[in-house]
Amino acid sequence: MFSSVSSMLNAAEKRRLPLWKVILEDDCQERGAGMEDSLRKMNSLWQAMKSAAKNYSPQTRSSSGLSGGDGAKMRSLCPKASVGGKFIDSIIAEALSMGESNACMKRIVAAPTAGSCGVLPAVMIPLAERDGIDDNTIVDSLFVAAGFGQVIACRASISGAEGGCQAEIGTASAMTAAALVSIKNGTPQMSANAFAMALMNLLGLVCDPVAGLVEIPCIKRNVVGAVNAVSCADMALSGIGSRIPPDEVIDAMRSVGDMMPCVLRETGQGGLAATPYGAAAAKKIKEAGT
Amino acid sequence: MGPVMVGPSSSHTAGAVRIGYITRKLLGEKPVKAELLLHGSFAATGKGHGTDKALTAGLLGMKPDDERIPHSFELAANEGMSVKVGTVTLRNVHPNTVLLHVEGLKGRKLEVEASSVGGGQIKICQIDGIETNFSGECPTLVVHNIDKPGHVAEATSLLAKYHVNIATMQLYRNVRGGYAVMVIECDQPVPPEPLQQLSQMDGILKVTYLNMDTEVAEKR
Numbered sequence: 001m002f003s004s005v006s007s008m009l010n011a012a013e014k015r016r017l018p019l020w021k022v023i024l025e026d027d028c029q030e031r032g033a034g035m036e037d038s039l040r041k042m043n044s045l046w047q048a049m050k051s052a053a054k055n056y057s058p059q060t061r062s063s064s065g066l067s068g069g070d071g072a073k074m075r076s077l078c079p080k081a082s083v084g085g086k087f088i089d090s091i092i093a094e095a096l097s098m099g100e101s102n103a104c105m106k107r108i109v110a111a112p113t114a115g116s117c118g119v120l121p122a123v124m125i126p127l128a129e130r131d132g133i134d135d136n137t138i139v140d141s142l143f144v145a146a147g148f149g150q151v152i153a154c155r156a157s158i159s160g161a162e163g164g165c166q167a168e169i170g171t172a173s174a175m176t177a178a179a180l181v182s183i184k185n186g187t188p189q190m191s192a193n194a195f196a197m198a199l200m201n202l203l204g205l206v207c208d209p210v211a212g213l214v215e216i217p218c219i220k221r222n223v224v225g226a227v228n229a230v231s232c233a234d235m236a237l238s239g240i241g242s243r244i245p246p247d248e249v250i251d252a253m254r255s256v257g258d259m260m261p262c263v264l265r266e267t268g269q270g271g272l273a274a275t276p277y278g279a280a281a282a283k284k285i286k287e288a289g290t
Numbered sequence: 291m292g293p294v295m296v297g298p299s300s301s302h303t304a305g306a307v308r309i310g311y312i313t314r315k316l317l318g319e320k321p322v323k324a325e326l327l328l329h330g331s332f333a334a335t336g337k338g339h340g341t342d343k344a345l346t347a348g349l350l351g352m353k354p355d356d357e358r359i360p361h362s363f364e365l366a367a368n369e370g371m372s373v374k375v376g377t378v379t380l381r382n383v384h385p386n387t388v389l390l391h392v393e394g395l396k397g398r399k400l401e402v403e404a405s406s407v408g409g410g411q412i413k414i415c416q417i418d419g420i421e422t423n424f425s426g427e428c429p430t431l432v433v434h435n436i437d438k439p440g441h442v443a444e445a446t447s448l449l450a451k452y453h454v455n456i457a458t459m460q461l462y463r464n465v466r467g468g469y470a471v472m473v474i475e476c477d478q479p480v481p482p483e484p485l486q487q488l489s490q491m492d493g494i495l496k497v498t499y500l501n502m503d504t505e506v507a508e509k510r
Contacts (some may be wrong), residue, residue: 022407032477041292042291044294045291045292045294048294048355062298062492063340064338088465101297102297102298103297103298104297104298105297105298105303105340105359105360106296106297106357107295107296107355107357108294108295108296108297109291109292109293109294109295110291110292110293110294110295110300110409110410111291111292111407112291112299112407113300114295114298114299114300114303115298115299115300117297124391135322146291147291149291151347153409155358156340158408158409159301159409161301161331161385161408162408180348211335211338212331212334212335212338213298213338214297214298214299214339215298247442266331267331267337268334270320284477285338
């Protein structure tokens with residue numbers, strides 16, 4: 001398992017292999033499994049993401065009543081009336097839909113967590129559709145995403161309770177950015193740049209869910225993660241680099257997480273959760289539950 | 291990446307299903323009665339996250355990606371499993387912890403304390419009051435035996451004979467010469483023969499084998 005982005009890049013360079021292949025081989029080694037098996041497992045995750053997107057239901061509301069329906073609302077916005085245009089709008093709609101499906105207890109793929117499950121598929125699904133990218137190419141890129149995610153899990157954390165939202169949405173966004181670069185045939189270094197920029201853009205994001213539920217603001221933060229991944233991938237593909245090396249960004253994310261007070265780490269006690277609206281919503285849900 | 295799971299939270303939902311599922315395996319029979327005592331964050335936000343439904347689903351044998359999880363209370367009622375949900379305050383445990391009291395169809399009772407430690411991963415902290423520490427992520431053998439010399443050697447030599455490599459091994463007991471539990475996490479799946487032979491040995495009270503590997507694409 002790679003404990004740094006630099007060691008991952010070195011391995012790819014030394015063995016003259018694409019990043020996804022180095023990560024795939026490492027995964028096989030770690031689990032004592034064959035390549036076919038690893039590819040099959042990753043493909044099943046991709047298929048599960050696509051079915052999750054298909055199974056979105058505009059009518060369903062979460063048991064708290066706080067979320068549902070926004071994905072459909074976004075989908076119905078006419079591209080001519082929008083600022084972002086058709087592609088960006090479909091990314092926003094997909095991120096919202098996936099986040100809402102998760103809140104409504106539907107089947108999703110944690111990437112890396114359930115709360116951030118909307119980021120990666122929100123970009124991959126519309127991109128595959130727009131550019132006619134086949135499943136194999138997407139699956140390869142998911143290994144790139146997984147490899148970068150694994151480094152964060154190893155050096156810092158991917159849990160909101162430990163590192164705040166930067167560790168969940170930040171990680172998801174950075175993983176996605178790296179994968180997008182690989183789909184567009186960028187170099188491993190470009191993937192690493194996209195990853196570093198995406199993570200630093202979301203540094204410091206706190207985990208402050210209303211009533212402790214994965215709904216407000218989690219669902220909409222999936223949108224921010226997805227759109228951020230697109231911008232950072234494009235910056236990297238244009239040749240723009242990250243001045244701060246990726247491993248140092250991860251370490252900074254960890255140290256920011258360590259400094260974050262407990263009330264801003266998934267306890268539902270600070271930030272948006274502590275607003276008058278948040279407190280009232282929490283009280284109402286608690287009373288309805290007892 | 292992964293697992294494929296039913297939302298909304300990998301620790302409050304996916305992890306809780308795993309805890310229920312492993313508890314059912316440890317009980318070794320169909321549960322008919324279950325009391326779920328939620329602690330900490332499980333108690334505070336468990337209802338909104340469906341932790342109670344997730345635990346029940348696991349006890350019914352469902353895995354974290356089962357789309358029936360939101361309806362597990364109705365399914366439990368249909369299958370004749372009574373479920374009681376409450377809260378408890380435990381000492382020195384992870385914020386996402388649950389204490390389960392379950393009773394099986396043949397009358398066997400079991401108490402399990404388990405924590406959901408993030409990303410859907412879990413830890414079984416206690417079985418019938420005896421401290422343990424395992425995740426159920428690799429093939430795991432849980433052997434209950436009388437605390438006397440030789441049982442550990444018997445178990446490990448059987449595994450060696452069938453070319454199963456031991457990844458980790460833990461031993462626990464309540465009192466000297468009393469009731470002991472060994473938890474053996476393995477690199478390979480354990481074939482049925484050594485399990486059968488081990489369970490028939492003198493002084494071995496119970497052998498439980500967990501293999502969740504076929505369950506879901508594991509978290510990487």
